[in-house]
Amino acid sequence: MSKGNRPLSPHLQVYRWGAHMAVSILHRATGSALAVGAVLLTWWLVALATGHEYFATVQGYADSLIGRLVLFGITFALMQHLASGVRHLFMDMGRLYDLKVNTLSAQMTFVFSILATIGVWYAGYKVMGVL
Amino acid sequence: MADMKTPLAKVRGLGSAKDGTHHWLVHRITAIANIPLILFVVVSFVGNAGKGHAEWVAWLKQPIVSVLMILFIANMVHHMRLGLQVLIEDYVHDHGLKFASMIALTFASVLIAVLSIFSILRIAFGG
DSSP, X not given: OOOSSOOOOOOGGGSOXXXXXXXXXXXXXXXXXXXXXXXXXHHHHHHHHHOHHHHHXXXXXXXXXXXXXXXXXXXXXXXXXXXXXXXXXXXXXXXXXXXXXXXXXXXXXXXXXXXXXXXXXXXXXXXXXXX | OOOOOOHHHHHHTTOSOSOHHHXXXXXXXXXXXXXXXXXXXXXXXXXXXXXXXHHHHHHHHSHHHHHHHHHHHHHHHHHHHHHHHHHHHHHOOSHHXXXXXXXXXXXXXXHHHHHHHHHHXXXXXXX
């Protein structure tokens, strides 16, 4: 069969970006980021079981600027993955397929994840007595 | 006509292992179980923010906390493995590399789970 001038199926670049599309791709991206978070959590648990000296070292990494940025990013990834995961569960039940509701629910996941991330870090600093 | 296919080619021709539905379903079930577990983890980490080694150990030593953390690790790692498996299936096209990635993912997942759960148990039963 000739491969010449045949029509190609449309790929990602022909679509206009929307919240529903961003949320779908971010679900995978945040899921992958959370795998890094799982490794860090394991490291932290091992450090806790190892003893106070090594634990202090690992806490020191977490307390550094880079450490906090990473943890902040993982918090956002977690909240975004949680929200869009719940949205997917509704879609698995056949809900949220109406275009407007679909887009609105996608936008709501961003509202939730941003507010929840800020809320968690605000509460954390409050508990530490920094704020 | 005689069958000219090798046994390996015959098996490959059968297609998928037909366990996609189970994979999909377990991914959702672990997702649902993750919701209350991750809320517990987040609330605990925020509530204990800034604490030192002794306080974290005392927190994790509580039987309910040890059990919930083990449940979280087991469920979360299972969910993670299923999700990353789909990523490998979708994006790694080379046959050998895909196979190696799958094995590596499984080994890494089991290692993460065992290291975490062993650490929790060591603290829970430690002096």
